[in-house]
Amino acid sequence: MSTPILKLRNICKSFGPIDVLQDISLDICPGEVLCLLGDNGAGKSTLIKTLSGVYRPNSGTIExxxxxxxxxxxxxxxxxxxxTVHQFGGTFPLMxxxxxxxxxxxxxKGWGPFKIFDRKKANEIAVKAVRDFGIxxxxxxxxxVGGLSGGERQSLAIARAVHFGAKVLILDEPTAALGVKQATHVLRIVNEAKRRGLAVVFITHQVMHAMAVGDHFAVLIRGAVAADFRKGEKTREEITDLMAGGETMAELEAQIDGYMATHDGHAPQHAGASA
Amino acid sequence: MNSKTASQPIVVANAPASSSATRFSIGGLFRRPEAGAFLGLFGVFVFFIAFGSIDFLKPAGAASWLNVAANLGIVAFPIGLLMIAGELDISIGSMIPAGSMTVAIISGYYGLPIWLGIAATLGLGVVVGLVNGFLVVRTNVPSLIVTLGTLFAVAGLVLGLSVLLTGTTSVALKAPELAKFLFGQFVANTFQVIIFWWLALTAIYIYVIHYSPYGNWIFAMGGDKISARNAGIPTSRLTIVLFVLSATSAAFVGMCQAILFNSAQVSAGMSFIFNSIISVVVGGVLLTGGFGSIVGIFFGTITFAVVNQGIYFTTFDRNWSSLIIGVMLLLAVLMNNTFRSMALSYSPKKK
Structure with a gap:
């Protein structure tokens, strides 16, 4: 494990009375993929917005x-x-x-006030940068750009960030809106970025995608780091259980099955609906 | 090191692809934003030659629609750019009479030097543009509403001030030779000199929008404002510049009209609002921003002017021209949508 490029220590962030991040400490290392896992509302988005300078933490330090x-x-x-590369790539569909x-x-190219946009050079560099990533x-x-597939757009955005000298790449649910094949594309590009020595922060709630590329995992539950472990230390089921909030999926399933057995095969209903 | 050697054949393979792209291709022309506008222009020419007469292309006939196109075109360019950037400016409707009245009151009614009147007119454009721009950038109120407000405010201000200062709503202006020569003469007795301003501005806009880096920024702003700002584009400043440009262009057109006709009226110019939007949309600019071209707006303006004036060369009643404009607008939008989706779905064939 190399020395961390970014070090978060005891980061807290609250919006009014609501504590969104509590005491987050994480190391982000070059050449590694840190997978940030968590259910909706666990604080993933707030954490990456803190990392990318949108929010300032209430307390704690970033090194x-x-x-x-x-x-x-x-x-x-x-x-x-x-x-930061967002879910839809942050690109311009009609350009x-x-x-x-x-x-x-x-x-x-050109001189003085008559500089003109060098379309040929721009196209060559852009195409080469994307192709070097295997697209x-x-x-x-x-x-x-609008004519590209979702995966290709993500790849373009990642290639762009790398081309302009990014050292830390934050990917906000890059695979969420993609099909299986497209997601594989993006995962391959994440690996390529890692191979080039970038520190990658990969936000997802798809455990399969995280397991495919991650070196280091952090699970967020209600704004706190519930688990921080390295590749191979936990199985897929254990990670899924962690993301579901500590309760095991098996337990949840057993509860539903039990309910259905005692209620003529009906699934549990909302309290308001059954009244 | 592996990736370096792996990328080597890619570059070689890329070379024939890029050379074929520079070769002439019909499909490539259709994917351009101005494709619809060009076909539309061709269509209306054929229509009016078929139903009217060829007179309409002779100098006297051409002047009738070129004069309309030039006045409209100078305003349509900044309106189109604002639309590409995702904004709208309808206050031009009152900026045109404001421009006429300013130069007429200062240089006509008070008899001050014409250059002072011209400077004040363009200065007024800059001020109103700054007000529009700052309001849109600071308040995040949609620009349609902001400029609707300034449309009425400026109209009221012009009417109120001109009645207060001159006691009338129509002011005469006798411009000196040089100003008349530059802004308000008839070349060869029929062509307004503003046509040359329009052509020169077309060339400048084409350079700035399609060749200089700034054009790229405007398209990016209209495509995705947040991403554009994150990429380091001064979106607020650029928005304000565009509003200043549209208000100043409108004031310029008003000023030229006052110098040309030797008088200015308080109420003239509201028709420019819709006419410029029609020209821009027929010219292939996407109403929601991010797509369009200067050449398209140029063709769109001529198309509009030809339809507007062409009716006089036919045996049809003048009253039908709005019907033709309406149908043409719908056809143009449908055609532009088709071409845009062609452009989006385009990918080079595997060879």
Missing amino acids: MDGRPIEFTGPRDASNRGIA SIGRSFFIGVEPT TRIEDGDRL
């Missing part, structure tokens, strides 16, 4: 490369090499691949 830092905003975090790849940092179906940089 980057051993020095304590405070992000002034999302721009600051991304300037320091923390890139070409080359143009959307270089948003804000357009390559130009060989993309070969024309003039294609519109």
Whole structure:
């Protein structure tokens, strides 16, 4: 295990009276995939927004490369090499691949005030960056991003972050809206990013996807780290049980079965509905 | 190191693909945002030549629709850019008479130098644009509502002030030679000089929007504002600049009209609101932002002007022209949707 690039110590965040994050301590290391698991509302989104500079923690420290830092905003975090890729890739459906790849940092040619956007160069670099990640179906940089599949869009966004020097890659449920094959694409790209020495934070609630790429797992329950373990230390069932809030799935299933046996095969009904 | 060698054949394989992309292709033309506008323009030309007469393409005939297109076009470009960026500005409807009245009151009624009147007119455009822009950026109220407010506010201000200052709603203006030459002469007795301003602006807009990096920012803003901001684009500043551009362009058109016709009226210009939106949408700009082109808006404006004026060259009653414009708008939108989905689903064939 290498030295962590990002170190979270005792991070707490509350919105008014609601404590969303409680005492979170995590290490994020280069060349590793940290899988952040948790049910809806467990605080995953708040944690990544804290990491990417959107929120400031109420207490606790974030260290980057051993020095304590405070992000002034999302721009600051991304300037320091923390890139966040959201569920739908954060790309522009009606722009070409080359143009959307270089948003804000357009390559130009020409001189003085007559600089023009270098479409050819932009397309070449963008297509090459994506192809280096193994997406060989993309070969024309003039294609519109909206014409790509969900997996290809994610790949494009990840390739873009890596191309512009991201050191920490935060992937917010990249596989949630994807089919099996597309998800596999994205997982392969996560592996490639890891191989290139990036620290990857992979947020998901699909245990299968997490197990496929993760080196290090953290399960969040109600804003606290309920479990922090490394690859191979827990089985899939154990992780699923943890995510479901500590109660084992088997117990839940047994409860439902038992109920149905005593109620003529009817599933449990909501209290209001049965009254 | 492995990935380096693995990527080597990819680059080689890529070379023929990119060279074929630069070759002429009919399909490629149809996927461009202006494809619908171009076909629409072609359609209305054929229609009016068939039902009207060829006169309509001769200099005297062409002047009638070029004059309309030029006045409308100068306003339609910034409206189109705002639409691409996901905003709308309808306050241009009162900025055009505001521009006319400002130059007419300052240089006509008070007899001050014309250059002062011109500077004040363009300055007014900048101020109203800044107000629109800041309100939209700061309050997050939809720009349609903000500019609806400034549309009425400016209209009321112009009417109130001109009655207060001059006691009338129509002011005469006698512009000196040079100003007349630059902004308000008839070239060859029929072509308004504003046509040349329009053509020059078209060239400038094409350069800025499609060749300079700034154009990319506007498209990105309309595509996804949050992502654009995260990518480092100054979205607020750019929005304000676009609003300043549209208000100033409208004031400029109003000013040219006042200098051309030697007088200014309080109520002229409301028709520009819908006409410019129609031109822009016929020109292939997506109402929800993120897609469009300057050439498309250019064609869309000409199409609108031809339909608007072409009716005079036919035996039809003038009253039918709105019907034609309405049908044309619907056809153009449907056609543009088709071309856009073609562009989206396009992927090069495996060779």
